[in-house]
Amino acid sequence: MKRTTALLAAALFVLTACGTSEPAASDDTSNAAAQPVSVTDARNKKIDLKAPATKVVGLEWGVVENLVTLGVMPVGVADTKGYTNWVTAAKLDPSVKDVGTRGESSVDAIVALNPDLVITTTDESANTIAQLEKAAPVLVVRGADAANAIPQMKINLDLVGAAVGKAEQAKQLNADFDKALADGKQKIADAGKAGEGFTMADGYKQGSTISIRMYTTGSLLGAVATELGLKNGWTGTGDKDYGLAQTDLEGMTKLKDGNFLYIANKNDGGDVFGGDLAGNAIWKNLPFVKSGNVHRLPDGIWMFGGPKSTQQFIDATVQAVTS
Template sequence: MSNFKKLFTLLLTSITLIVLAACGNSSKETSDHKTEAAKTIKHAMGTADIKGTPKRVVVLTNEGTEAVLALGIKPVGAAKSYEGDPWYDHIKEQMGDAVVIGTESEISIEKIASLKPDLIIGTKMRQEKDYDKLKKIAPTVFSETLRGDFKSNFELYSRALNKEAEGKQLLKNYDDKVATTKKALGDQTKQQVSVVRFMTDKSRIYYTDSFSGVIFEQLGFPRVPEQEKFFKDNDKLGKLAVDLGKEAIPDMNGDVLFYFTFMPTGDDSALTTEKEWTADPLWKNLDVVKKGNVHKVDDAIWNTSGGILSANIVVDEIKEIFSK
C-alpha cells in the first residue's frame, strides 16, 4: 500500500502541474489575445481600428514625430523637418535611419506604402486630400489641427500607439515642469510678452493660439493688450499670428520681446528681413529694445517643431532667460 500511495501521490502531483501549466498557457494566450485585440480610435477624419502596439509607424507632421519619439518609438518614415538635413538638430540622433516621406505639405504615397507601416499619423490640416489613399495602406489617425496646445494631439497619438499610460506620465512631467517654473519665476510672470517672427519679405506677431503663445499662457505671462486688435477668431490664422508691415513695429513693444526667424533648409532669405527690420528706426525706438529686453530664439524649437520635446526645451529656455 505504501508504494501505491507513493505512486498515486506522484501521479496526482504530475496531473496538477500539467493543469497549472495549461492554465498558465491559457492565461498567456488570453493576455496575448487582449494585447492584439483591435481598438477603435476616434480622430479628425472618423475612426481607425488599430491592432496591438504598432511597430512600423509613419508620421506626416513634425509635432507628431516628436510625440512618437517621446513615447520611445522610432518611426520608419517621417515628414522632413522644416529645418535640418533632414531632421531638426534636437531629434536627428533619435531618428537614425528613418526614411523621409516628403514634407508636411507634400507627402509621397508611394514611399509611404513601400515602408509597409502598421500605423500612419497625420493631420487634417495638412493631408486631408490624401486620407483616403493613406487609410488603404494602413490604419491612419489624423489630428484636427497643428495649432494651439500640443497636448490634445499628443493624447490622441498616445492612444493610437497603445502607449496611453506612458503618454499620461509624460504630460504629467511637463505639467509639473511648468508649475515648478512658474513658481520659480514669481512676479516676473507679470511682464507682458511680445512674440515676433521674421519670414521672407514679411513679419508676423504670434499670439495666444501659437505654440509659444500657449506655453507663455501656461506659465502665466500676459500678452500685450494693444496687440489684441489685430486678431479675430474668424480670420484665416485666428489668434495664431498676423502678417504686419513696418508701420506696425510700435505695436510689437512689450516688457519683453522674443523673436525667431524662419529659415527652412537651403533658404536663409528671412535673415535679410530680420536685419532690415531690426535696423529700422521704429524698431530701435521701441522701449523694449532700448532696455535690452529682446531675445532671439530658435524658430525650430519655438515654432515649427511644435511638439512635446520642444515644449520642454522652451520652458527651460524661458526659465533661463528670466533667471539672468
C-alpha cells in the same frame, strides 16, 4: 490653469468614451502588445488596429516628435532635413526615410514602407488622406486649436500614445509638462517678473520683403507664456488654428516695452531680427529694442510641437525673462 485642466479632463473623457484604446488590462506585456487597439481621431473616425502600431509614418513634425518621445521611431517622415533643423527635443535615427515635404508627401514612398499606420493632421488634404487609406490606416489629429492650444497639444499626444500602445507613457509626459509649466511659473514669480509684458514673433525674408508672424494668446507658445504668468502685448487675433497673426515692421510700432521673444534658425531662413533689421531705423526705435529686451530663443525649439519642445520653450523663456 484651472480652465486648461478642465478642458483637458473633458477632452480625455470624450476620448475614453469613444474607445480611444480598448485592449484589456494584462500583466503579460507581450500579450498586451498583441491586443487590438481602437482609436477615434479628429475626424471622429474610428481607427481599428490588430495591434499597437510599430511601423509608423509621420507626416507632420508635431506627431513625429510625439512618436519619438514615446519611444517609437517612425519608419518614414515628411522632410527629415527640416525636422532635424527645427526639432531638437526628439531626434530621428539616420534610418528614417524621407517621404517628401509636409503637405506634399509622396504616396508612393509611403506605401513602399508598408506601414501599419500613417499619422497626419487636419492640415493634410482630404485627397491625400484618401489615397493613403487605400494602403494603410490613417490617424488624423487636429493640427492646432487656438481656442484650446495647450489641451489640444495634450490630446494629440494621447491619441498617438493610444495608437502605438504607449498610453501610460503619454499620460506621464503630459504630467511632466504640467510640472515644468508650474515650476517655470514659480521661477518667474520668485524673480518678481509675474505680469511682465512680452511679445513673441518669427520672421521670414522673401526677396526684399520681410514678413513677421506674431504669436497671439491663442498660439501654443503664446498660451504657454501666458500660463507662465506673463502678459502678451500683442492684442490682435490670429488664425483659428495656430493663433498666428501676420504683420510687418510698421505694425510692430504699436507695441510697448517688454520682453520680445523670437524664434529663428540659422539653417533655415536665418535671423531677420538680429540681421536684416538690425540697422533699420524703425526697428532700432521700438521700445523693447531701445531697452535691450530682445531675446532670441535657441535654435531647434519647434513652435508647434508636443510637450518636449514646449518644455524647451518654457526653459528658454524663463531664462530670458529672469536673467
